[in-house]
Amino acid sequence: MSAPRLEPRLSFPYRRPAVERGYTRQTLHVDLSRPAVAVKPVPPEMERIFIGGKGFDLWLLWQAVTPQTRWDDPENEICIACGPLGGTPSYPGSGKSIAATISPLTGTVIDSNVGGYFGPFLKFAGFDALEVQGLSAEEVVIVVDGIEEQVTLYGAEGLPEDAYALTAYLTERFAKGRPRDVSVVSTGPAARHTRFGCLNFSWYDPKRKRARYKQAGRGGIGTVLAHKRVRALVARTDSSVTIDTNAPADRERLKQVSRLHSREIVELDPKQNEMSVIGTTHLVTIMNDHDLLPTHNFRFGSHREAENLGQAVFRRLFDPGFDGCWMGCTVACSHGVRDFVPLTGPYRGTPVFVDGPEYETIAGLGSLLGIFDPHTVIEMNFYCDAYGLDTISVGTATAFAMECFELGLIGREATGGLELRFGNRAAALELIHQMARGEGFGRIVGEGVRRMKALFAERWGADPRLLADIGMEAKGLEFSEYMTKESLAQQGGYGLALKGPQHDEAWLIFLDMVHNFMPTFEQKAEALHWFPMFRTWFSLCGLCKLPWNDIVPEDNRDTPEPAKVMKHVRWYAEYFSAVTGRESTPEDLIRMSEAVYNFQRIFNLRMGFGRREHDTLPYRAVGPVTDLEYESRAERYDRQLAEIHPGRDIASLATAEKRALLRAHREAQYVRLQDAVYRRRGWTPEGIPTLATVRRLGIDFPEVVALLAAHGVRE
Amino acid sequence: MIRVGGKEHPWREGLTVAELLAELGRAEDTPVVRVNDTFVSRPRFGATRIPDGAEVFLIPMIAGG
Structure with a gap:
């Protein structure tokens, strides 16, 4: 392979507006087909009704597509936005980006809420949202540089294939000595060959001196990015972010409510789930004990070996240290495994740092496949991220294929000779490598459960009613792991x-x-009204939902509605009011x-x-x-x-x-x-x-x- | 002696999680506890003995996913 080359194709200077009350009030549009770059104002009505984040994504996407638009049409967009509260370093869980597109899996809108620094950095570089539209004639990298006040479209050649190496290269390339100023969004080679490619959002971990990653996994947004021939998006801004960077309407009010929530997490997380130490891995054995941990393609809810994948194991495997996916977050649950040595693939024998796993990945790539070996799960986690694959869809699609194999609905002629039985770790890993190479049965699994069902019935005469019953997808999206x-x-x-x-x-x-x-x-x-509404609100504002109800006040059980954790809901109303100056009650958040x-x-x-x-x-x-x-x-x-x-x-x-x-x-x-x-x-x-x-x-x-x-x- | 949520609580040989929660009047609303570094769920409360000197935390488990 030739040495990496980035050649500027288009430069677009702009004036970075001051952030006011959480908004820049403009968005950035990149048309890859022409190519062209434009800035759009955010009208007051858009801000009032759609708030930000996912709301902005949906409104921009609505205007970009038609009812006939397919995921691979030029007019489809990838929209990424933060939200008015996103980028606040004092309030826990305030660094989320929300990505949206027309999904290759579902054919309709998909949205994904993800950590990493990109969304806040995009805002601080001058834009509340980014639209990437069109199809590029060559591989490109888009750089939004808020320090130089310039958007640049680079033609790219010879860049590293996998997301880990690509992000490390681009971070160094654009850091100008300050890697913490850079966040990269990228995918990997498997996104070109499957419908469930993910996006990796990075942040720089100064203690470990490396880029770290969170994934916008669901629905194949990475597949759309790869189809557009965008190798990566880069945001650069001064990372000296403070409580003032969002220019809140009432700084003191924000400071007070931030302090309340932060302190509570610092005090109570060690007494509750210890997410700052073990992430979400505690869920594995808890779900198993309640018959809720999916095993063997959701046949069963528990397994005698589940403890092998539980928090007691990952407590030992995770690299100790601060693991917040945004600055100042006291939940800090984004853990990783240092010096992991894969047994397969291009990194075989080479120590790597693996970001994860979280509960969903452990269940999807572990118990769901009848695999109860944590090291195999970590290796699959690593390659899914590096290749740009959604761990949930990989797990659920592979489990479906395994059950079809075990039931005799498909045979070795379908799997290319793979003995695709539950618990076959080598076969599960091989499928992931095949997805990256775009070959073999991995390519078929990469089509997702819905398309596999049609194919297995048509090509191998499998009973479509049984396939419909055991194929764990709805609307075309694979089930997550409960x-x-x-x-x-x-x-x-x-x-x-x-x-x-x-x-x-x-x-x-x-x-x-x-x-x-x-x-x-x-x-x-x-409950199916209130909870989806309140959880939606986090994605409008650029927030993580974990601080709301994964760590709860000690007196919460004595409140009238303990499930809603209303003390925290009131804090969120206070937080929104303090930043935006738009005085809001908990009921107002629901209406938004x-x-x-x-x-x-x-x-x-x-x-x-x-x-x-x-x-x-x-x-x-x-x-x-x-x-x-x-x-x-x-x-x-x-x-x-x-x-x-x-x-x-x-x-x-x-x-x-x-x-x-x-x-x-x-x-x-x-x-x-x-x-x-x-x-x-x-x-x-x-x-x-x-x-x-x-x-x-x-x-x-x-x-x-x-x-x-x-x-x-x-x- | 054990500590429950940071407060001291008398220990006896064979004390189970189920018995502890009954003593605390928290059997109904506690689906999960943590005994030192181990999470224990309701189906295993009766069979899980608490060692002397243990740190016990009652986990609300309102959320998860």
Whole structure:
């Protein structure tokens, strides 16, 4: 390979505006096709209704695409935005970027909330959001340099292939002696060959003297970046960020509320989950104990070897030290493994630093595949990041392929000779390497579960009904890693999520199953209204949700609504008011989110989705598909059937009959839940926001009203 | 003696997590506890004995994902 070369193709000087009350009030548009760069103002209405972050992304993307736009069309964009609170170093969890695009997996909008410094640095370099549109004729790197006040499009040759090496190179190339001033967004070679390429967002870790990474994993945004032939985005700004950098409306008020939340985390995290030491790895054994840890393609919720992947192991493996993915964050949960030596692939035998794993990666690349060896999980984590792959989709898609192989639905002729059984660590790793090389069965797995289902039925005659039941995707997106069979509320949390089954909208399993906070349909529906709305708000503002409810006040259990952690919600209202000067209550935060949430639902409708029929789930998310699953928890299911059908002799039924009875009941329950949630959200029975709802939320733009009318929603 | 959330609590041979939570009146609302460096969930409360001198923390587990 030739030496790396970056040749300037286009330079665009600009004046960096002062940040005021969390906003620069302008966005940056890069057209790769022409190529051209432009700056757009942020109108007051855009700021008022869409707030920032994901809201800005959606509004910009809405204007860029048409109902016919596919993910690989030139007009599709990658939008990245921070938010008005993003970049505050005093308040924990305030450095998130939100990326959005039309997804190669789902065909509609996907959004992903990610750490690293890029979003805040983009804002401090002068832009509330970035749109990358068009298709480049050559490989390029886009650099937004807030210090030089210049956007430059570089033609790129000979750059390192993998994301780790590429980011290290670009950080050094543009640091000018201050690597902490640089953040890089990149993907890797597998993004070119799969539909679930991820984006790696970097920050520089001065203690370890290296770039670190967080991933915008879901939905294939990395695939879109690679298709546009953008090797990387670079933001550069003066990293001497303080509480004043966002020019808050009320500095003292911000200082006070920041101090309250920061101090509470410092005091309580050591008494609670210890996220600053073990990240989210504590969830592995907790989920396992409650039969909620997915194993073997979501067949089961626990396994005797799960402790091998638990926090006790990672407590020893993680490199001690500060691991905040944004400055000053006291949760600081982004841990990594130092001097890990892969056994396979291009880094075989070479010590590397691995960022992660988190719970989702451990479950997806571990228990879900029947793999309970932490070192294999770490190696898969490393290569997924380096190759630019979403660990969740890789895990869930691979698990589906493994089960199809074990059931004989596909054979070695399909897998290219791989003995793709659960627990086969070598085969799982090989698939990831194949995805990076764009060859073999890895390329097929890289198409995602939805397309594998169609292919396996068409090419190898697999039973499409069974494939539909065990293929863990909804809306085209692979499930994230929680068992939902025993939690109707979490089935709704996945099935009714706008982008597909990702837990960031509503994680209700514990509240529903363990705490029993929502025994009725109406209470579940209320939860499936309030929680997605409040969680959406974090992505409007550039925030992480962990400080809200992963570390909770000691007196929280004595409050009227402990699930909502209202003390913290009130702090967030205070935080928003202090930075933006827009005086807000907790109810106001929910209304902000409602507007954007409903707009995204309507965006889905525009793209041909967003109706009841698109909110369905594979049956494995709802109940036992096979006799094996039923019999593994027969006592539980028999008891439930006896309650549902009092007087009926359940014991005399064959397992298949019992499964069918249970299925009819559970599927009907899910439909009832849909009805209740749609009513609570102000939607029609088809799942479309009503005119009254869009008017109440101020999103009754003419094109929205026309779209609703086209779908039969009128006065 | 053990410490629960930083406060001293009497210990006895064979004390289980379930018994401790019952003594504290926290059996209903505590799904997970941490005993030193080990997380213990409700299904294992009855079978998990607490060693003398242990640091015990009651984990609210409102969130997770």
